[in-house]
Amino acid sequence: xxxxxxxxxxxxxxxxxxxxxxxxxxxxxxxxxxxxxxxxxxxxxxxxxxxxxxxxxxxxxxxxxxxxxxxxxxxxxxxxxxxxxxxxxxxxxxxxxxxxxxxxxxxxxxxxxxxxxxxxxxxxxxxxxxxxxxxxxxxxxxxxxxxxxxxxxxxxxxxxxxxxxxxxxxxxxxxxxxxxxxxxxxxxxxxxxxxxxxxxxxxxxxxxxxxxxxxxxxxxxxxxxxxxxxxxxxxxxxxxxxxxxxxxxxxxxxxxxxxxxxxxxxxxxxxxxxxxxxxxxxxxxxxxxxxxxxxxxxxxxxxxxxxxxxxxxxxxxxxxxxxxxxxxxxxxxxxxxxxxxxxxxxxxxxx
Numbered sequence: 001x002x003x004x005x006x007x008x009x010x011x012x013x014x015x016x017x018x019x020x021x022x023x024x025x026x027x028x029x030x031x032x033x034x035x036x037x038x039x040x041x042x043x044x045x046x047x048x049x050x051x052x053x054x055x056x057x058x059x060x061x062x063x064x065x066x067x068x069x070x071x072x073x074x075x076x077x078x079x080x081x082x083x084x085x086x087x088x089x090x091x092x093x094x095x096x097x098x099x100x101x102x103x104x105x106x107x108x109x110x111x112x113x114x115x116x117x118x119x120x121x122x123x124x125x126x127x128x129x130x131x132x133x134x135x136x137x138x139x140x141x142x143x144x145x146x147x148x149x150x151x152x153x154x155x156x157x158x159x160x161x162x163x164x165x166x167x168x169x170x171x172x173x174x175x176x177x178x179x180x181x182x183x184x185x186x187x188x189x190x191x192x193x194x195x196x197x198x199x200x201x202x203x204x205x206x207x208x209x210x211x212x213x214x215x216x217x218x219x220x221x222x223x224x225x226x227x228x229x230x231x232x233x234x235x236x237x238x239x240x241x242x243x244x245x246x247x248x249x250x251x252x253x254x255x256x257x258x259x260x261x262x263x264x265x266x267x268x269x270x271x272x273x274x275x276x277x278x279x280x281x282x283x284x285x286x287x288x289x290x291x292x293x294x295x296x297x298x299x300x301x302x303x304x305x306x307x308x309x310x311x312x313x314x315x316x317x318x319x320x321x322x323x324x325x326x327x328x329x330x331x332x333x334x335x336x337x338x339x340x341x342x343x344x345x346x347x348x349x350x351x
Contacts, residue, residue: 027056031070042072045112054114095120098136109138167263171304173227179234181348183216185317187341189241214239216317216344218271220254230256234271238319240340245283248319248340250275250293263304269313271295277321284326286333291320301350311348316341 030038030053043061044052051069054061097105097120107122118138119129189212216239222232232254239247252273259266272295277288299313319340327334 026074028053028072028074030064030072032064033068033070041114042112043114045109047108047110096137096139097130098138099130099134100136101134167304169261169263169304170306171258171261171265171301171309172224172306173258173261174224177222177224177230177232177350179220179222179232179311179348179350181216181218181311181313181346183218183313183315183344183346185214185216185238185240185342185344187212187214187240187343189244212241212243214242214342216346222254222256224256227261228257230254232256234273236271238275238317238340238342240319240342245280245285246321246323246338247278247280248275248290248293248321249278250319252293252295258301265301265304267299267301267311267313269297269299269315271297275319275321277323284328285323286326287324289322291322293317293319295344297344297346299346308349308351311346311350313344313346313348315344315346317344 026041027039028042030040030051032038038053038055039057040053040055042051043054044050044063048066050063050065051072052061052063094106095109097107097118099105105120105122105128107120107128109118110121110127111117111119113132115132117129117131118135119127121127189210216236218234218236220232220234222230222234224230234252234254236250236252237247238250250273252271254269254271256267256269259268271293273293274290275293276290279285279288295315295317297313297315299311299315301309301311303309317340319342321338321340323334323336323338325334325336326332
């Protein structure tokens, strides 16, 4: 009987010890950036905001902004209970939450109230809230490195630029495409100089070559069968001579090929069609007829996005035309067969 009584007494002592161990608070060591070290129970915690510590030394509860905290570590419990709140100031840490019923969650600890609840955000962005009494363990995959605390003044986190993403080749090598471009044109114009002689009606005229600048606007719609073969049709407006108001509206067929599969890729293109000169009564142009147009070019596709990219090209444009023009102040009719030869420098949008 005495042996039974002693065994029963020993069992009661063991149970009371376990209950006391389970009820005992889990203490943390808090390392501040000022160099101060504190020990106590974490009463509340909110991610990227604050931590509230009930200090063991004086029994005072104090709230510390996380910007002033270097790191915090759990004090190992005698009964082996594992309850760890992760904290690394510069990046979130994934925690593993295991409940008494065997359920396991992985995510970021958002908030914690001692003896009340714990809030966690899961990878799919949903948030779960559980009672602390239902928690079996809380651990995290990687803890803050145990580095010596260096005394320093509290500083705000420095802004760091986001890392640049390496461009990815996503260019659609097959399918419909549109190309719109604007170009400046450079070349020589053949025009009459001043009359030589006393009588302008019977005098001879010299012809001189002068440099002229114009512009070109064009749009192309087509289908890219492969990287090497794209066909389309297009229309363009060319102002070959701004001073003489000589401009041509052209329609043409188009071919293009891309030479590489890189972010910036060279390409070849050819336009061939027919141009229709526009009349200008202000300049005395009474009649105008069109002619063939031919325009080879080489360029660069600046980017390899799936939808929109810029292009830059240089080319040579040949256009034939015929004009009947009345010479100002003389009434003389001039019949001109013109062959425009222009170098073009273009910037375009491919989409």
